[in-house]
């Protein structure tokens with residue numbers, strides 16, 4: 001099938017901000033400054049899909065009306081195993097539930113230490129596997145381990161891809177401690193004044209236990225903040241991020257590009273960009289906190 005992010009217009013529209021600032025570390029905040037002026041968070045889940053935990057996370061997100069980005073490892077939806085079909089179905093559900101799928105390479109590879117040709121294969125094949133399975137573009141990419149090096153940056157630039165980093169990492173995948181994960185996130189969210197990308201893993205039972213608590217905490221905190229007249233925590237979706245990338249007047253170009261592509265592509269791009277066309281980006285001062 002045609003891979004949509006090979007289309008320059010779409011790649012540009014969905015490109016992420018941030019220029020290389022050096023080796024080793026990616027820029028933070030990962031998504032720049034808060035557009036609303038309020039604290040803003042974007043939830044991201046890496047390493048899945050997991051046959052047991054990802055559906056639980058999807059149920060939790062649905063209950064709270066939250067859209068997230070899932071950075072998937074291609075081997076999980078391609079390697080023969082008892083769970084292969086379940087994982088493939090879950091990946092399709094992720095998209096069907098309104099979330100976005102990102103490429104996290106095929107084998108969760110260390111892209112700065114393996115050979116160049118192997119690293120390129122990990123990026124390209126990871127994107128191809130996911131796009132072919134779900135019949136949709138895979139606009140986002142996250143390098144495993146947050147690796148960064150000049151060679152990787154060149155590979156990503158050549159493909160019109162940008163790495164989406166993170167700002168809050170509770171490291172639940174290392175310690176598997178639900179209480180420590182809760183404490184970390186509540187402490188960080190309590191003090192957040194700008195924008196933050198949260199990194200969690202849908203391959204961890206800890207994430208399934210902590211996510212409902214954190215979303216309930218944000219809801220309750222916002223009730224308290226509303227009563228106190230203080231800035232509430234806004235949960236971002238991929239559409240909010242993509243909307244920011246659209247310069248004034250580009251909505252029409254996006255719409256035209258959508259209609260020039262295949263019928264299958266239309267379904268996907270409409271889903272991605274229709275909210276942007278139907279609801280022009282608000283001015284910062286008009287953003288309503290929630």
Ligand SMILES: [Zn+2]
Pocket residue numbers: 046047104108144145
């Ligand atoms: Zn990972």
